[in-house]
Every structure is written in structure tokens, then in C-alpha cells.
Amino acid sequence: MYLITGSTGMTGLAVLEYLVSIGYTKKVKCIVRSSSDLSKHDHIKIPIEYIECDLECLVDMSHNQGEEIINPLNAIIDKALIDVDVILHIASIKYSKAIIELAKKHEVKRVVLVHTALMYSKYYKYAKNYQRIEGEIIVEKGVNFTILRPTVLYGNQQDNLIHHIFEGLTQRKVYVIQGIYDVYYQPTYVGDLVQAIFGVIDNEDCYYETFLLSGQEATRYIDMVKMIRKILKTRNLILRIPFYLVNMKLRVEAIRNHEEKPSYKELKRQTEDRRFAHGKATEYFGYAPITLYEGLIKQCDSYKLGQVKQ
Ligand SMILES: NC(=O)c1ccc[n+]([C@@H]2O[C@H](COP(=O)([O-])OP(=O)(O)OC[C@H]3O[C@@H](n4cnc5c(N)ncnc54)[C@H](OP(=O)(O)O)[C@@H]3O)[C@@H](O)[C@H]2O)c1
Numbered sequence: 001m002y003l004i005t006g007s008t009g010m011t012g013l014a015v016l017e018y019l020v021s022i023g024y025t026k027k028v029k030c031i032v033r034s035s036s037d038l039s040k041h042d043h044i045k046i047p048i049e050y051i052e053c054d055l056e057c058l059v060d061m062s063h064n065q066g067e068e069i070i071n072p073l074n075a076i077i078d079k080a081l082i083d084v085d086v087i088l089h090i091a092s093i094k095y096s097k098a099i100i101e102l103a104k105k106h107e108v109k110r111v112v113l114v115h116t117a118l119m120y121s122k123y124y125k126y127a128k129n130y131q132r133i134e135g136e137i138i139v140e141k142g143v144n145f146t147i148l149r150p151t152v153l154y155g156n157q158q159d160n161l162i163h164h165i166f167e168g169l170t171q172r173k174v175y176v177i178q179g180i181y182d183v184y185y186q187p188t189y190v191g192d193l194v195q196a197i198f199g200v201i202d203n204e205d206c207y208y209e210t211f212l213l214s215g216q217e218a219t220r221y222i223d224m225v226k227m228i229r230k231i232l233k234t235r236n237l238i239l240r241i242p243f244y245l246v247n248m249k250l251r252v253e254a255i256r257n258h259e260e261k262p263s264y265k266e267l268k269r270q271t272e273d274r275r276f277a278h279g280k281a282t283e284y285f286g287y288a289p290i291t292l293y294e295g296l297i298k299q300c301d302s303y304k305l306g307q308v309k310q
Contacts, residue, residue, distance in 0.1 A: 001083050002028045003108075005055065005099070006090030007048075008036045010158035011114060014190045015088060015197060016044045029080055031055065031091075051080040055091055058098035081106040088197060090114045093130050096137060104142045111145040112197050113137070117212055117276050119149065123269035134210070146200045147210040148193065151276050155190030155295060156302045162187065165228050166303045175229075175236045179246035180221045185274045186214040187224075189295035192287070199285040206284055214276040216289045227293060231300050243271055 002019075006012040007030040019028065027047040032038065033054045041048060053076050087108055089099045093115045103111045119130035134147065154162035168175050196213050200206040219227070222238070229236055247267055254261040281287035 001026065002086050002088060003031065003080060003084040004028060004088045004090065005031045005095070006092070006114070008032060008038065008040050009090065010153060010156060010190055011193055012088075012090045013040055013158070014155065014194045015090065016041065016046070016048075018191075018194045018198065020044055020046060029084065031077075031080060051076060053077060053080070055095040055098075058095055058102070077102060078106070081108065084108055086110045086112070086201060088112050088114075093119075093133055097133055100137055100140055100143055100145060103145075104140075109144060110201055111143055112200060113145055113147045114193070114197070115147050115149045115210075117149045117151045117214070117274075120276070121269065121272060123265040123272055125265065138208070138210070141208070144207045146206045146208075148196055148200070148213055149210065150188035150193050150213045151215070151274055152185060152187045153190050153193065154187045155299055157306045159190070159299075161185075162224070162228070162296070162299060163303070165225055166232065166299070169225070169229055169232055169234050169236050170307075173236055174239055175225065176239045176241060177222060177225065178241045179243035179270055181240045181242075183221050183271050183273065184218045185221060185224060186218040186276055187292065187295070188213050188215050189290055189298070191295075191298070192289040196281065196285070196287055199287065203285050209280075209284065211281040211284065211287070212276045212278050213281055213287065214278045214289070215295070216291045218275040219292055224292065224296075228296055228300075231293075231296055246270075 004012055004015060007016060016028070024046060027049055029049045029051060031051045031053050034052055038050070058077065081102055084106065085108065087099060087103055087110070089096060089111065093113070096113050096115065099113070100111065115130065115134065118124050119127050119134065121127045137145065137147070152161050153159055157163050192215070193213055196211070225238060250262050250267070278287055278289065
């Protein structure tokens with residue numbers, strides 16, 4: 001049986017939709033929070049057993065140098081692991097170490113961990129922490145895990161980047177790009193991530209391996225915006241604000257509002273190159289991401305559907 005974390009998020013939902021699409025009818029277990037919006041699963045016609053648990057409750061072995069804290073919520077998680085063969089841990093890398101510990105304890109056959117290419121960032125403040133977590137997991141040999149690291153995800157209305165471009169171009173005649181005009185992105189279509197998750201599960205070559213999953217091609221932010229404008233058939237004027245002006249604006253705003261000034265790293269992060277190679281994934285399990293244009297067309301359909309429903 002599958003145990004899924006993050007099932008109400010963009011990827012988790014796409015995983016459940018994929019299972020429905022292949023005619024999967026067996027029960028799955030999902031760890032959710034009391035605040036999770038379960039109505040997102042209304043259209044998922046497979047039996048779901050919910051385990052209500054904030055993953056923060058899991059013992060963080062890394063903080064406790066291997067000493068287990070007695071936590072009553074662990075009993076709930078232990079119960080959740082009964083009859084589970086495969087864990088799809090999608091919620092966050094923050095809990096991966098604890099998930100691996102649980103998998104080991106319950107002799108779960110397979111674990112797929114969805115992490116992030118952000119761990120390679122020179123400027124993202126948690127990148128080093130993510131590297132440390134992965135480093136600790138990679139030396140584990142007691143559990144058959146695979147780590148997948150997508151780049152910026154897109155594909156439906158829950159994404160954090162491209163959905164906002166669709167909205168901006170639809171709602172405003174003038175679309176302003178602040179500082180990131182020339183920054184390269186290689187976004188990962190969520191459907192490709194889902195294919196990868198199910199592509200590695202039964203592939204023994206992928207045990208104990210890590211894979212970067214980027215989109216088929218890299219594109220500058222401005223070209224992505226233009227592509228979406230073409231798909232939406234809008235005629236927005238695109239205005240570019242250079243990075244040094246954005247930098248100045250943020251600093252002045254911070255002084256005015258008596259806030260902490262954005263750090264050099266926070267600002268540099270915005271202009272960081274987000275291109276990544278995915279050749280290893282192609283070699284190991286035939287990862288073949290769709291083109292950005294194809295992905296954007298799919299996203300446009302889902303965007304328009306969302307507009308109609310509102
Ligand atoms: N989005 C991106 O651009 C991107 C890029 C690279 C990698 N990733 C990684 O890919 C994975 C999936 O991303 P996503 O964008 O699909 O996720 P998402 O839409 O942000 O959803 C996160 C999911 O995790 C659940 N969750 C978070 N914290 C939890 C906790 N403490 N206890 C229980 N459940 C918790 C959320 O539940 P609630 O419904 O209760 O909030 C939600 O179902 C994540 O690990 C993310 O770091 C994402």
C-alpha cells in the first residue's frame with residue numbers, strides 16, 4: 001500500500017490524479033494536517049485513509065544527535081505505517097530523515113523522497129541544511145530510497161511562479177518584470193515529476209540514487225512571459241525594471257517600514273540561474289520531460305478551467 005505525504009499540495013494531488021488515471025482502485029494512506037483542505041480530494045475516486053498528523057511531530061534525529069524523544073504522536077505515525085510497502089514522501093525535505101527512520105523501523109520496501117534543486121543554491125538560506133539532510137540520508141543503506149530533485153514546479157494553479165504570470169498577464173495590460181528579466185529558468189512540469197516518481201519505484205537501478213529533474217529546455221524569464229502571452233493571446237506591454245532599481249526600492253521600503261533590510265543573499269537569490277541538467281534521470285529511467293511550450297499549453301487549459309469555475 002502507498003503512504004503519501006503532501007497529498008493536498010500540487011505534486012501530491014497530481015500523484016493521486018495519476019493513480020486514478022491508470023485505474024488504480026486500492027486504498028492509499030495519506031498523512032494530512034488538521035488544517036489541510038481535504039476538499040481538494042473530492043474528485044479522487046480511490047479509497048483514502050487519512051492519518052491526521054503534522055509531520056513536525058516526527059522526531060528530528062538530526063537535532064537530537066540520535067537520541068529519540070518520546071512523542072505520543074509517534075504512535076499515530078507507527079499505526080499509519082502498518083501494511084505500507086511504498087512511501088511517497090512529498091511534503092518536505094525537512095521531514096525526510098524522520099521518514100527514513102520510520103521506513104527502516106517498519107521495514108517499508110521502497111521510499112521515494114521528493115526534495116528540491118534549491119539545495120544547490122548559493123544564496124537560498126536553507127540550502128546548506130538541505131545538503132546536510134541529504135548527506136545523512138545518502139549514507140543510509142537500510143532502506144531502498146530514491147531522491148528526486150525537481151526545479152521550480154509548474155503545471156496547475158497551485159504553482160508558485162508560472163500561475164502568477166498567467167494571472168498577471170490576464171489581469172493587467174502592463175506586465176512589469178522586476179529584476180529577473182534575463183534570469184534562466186528550467187521549470188519542471190508536475191506531470192513529469194509524477195512520471196518520474198512512478199518510474200523509479202520498481203527500478204532497482206534507482207535505489208540509493210539521487211536525480212535532478214529539470215524541464216526539457218532552459219528559458220529566460222522574459223521568454224517564458226512572452227510564450228505565455230502568446231498562448232493567452234493577450235497584448236500586454238512588458239516593462240523591465242533593472243535589478244539595481246529593485247534592490248534600491250526594497251532597501252528604501254525596508255528603511256521606511258523599519259524592517260530588516262533584505263540581505264545581499266536574499267537579493268542575489270532572485271537573480272540566480274536556475275538551469276539544471278537531467279541527463280542522469282534520462283539514462284537511468286528514461287526521464288523525458290515535455291517542452292515548456294507543451295507544459296504551458298496544459299497549464300493554460302487548467303488556468304482557463306479554474307477561471308470558469310470561479
Ligand atoms: N513548488 C515548487 O516549485 C517546488 C520546486 C522544487 C521542489 N519542490 C518540492 O517538491 C515537493 C512538493 O512540492 P509542492 O509544491 O507540490 O508542494 P505544496 O503544493 O507546497 O504542498 C505541500 C504539501 O505538503 C504538506 N505539508 C507541508 N508541511 C506539512 C506538515 N508539517 N505536516 C503534514 N503535511 C505537510 C501540505 O499540506 P497542507 O495542505 O496541510 O498545507 C501539502 O499537502 C516539496 O517537497 C517541495 O519542497 C517544490
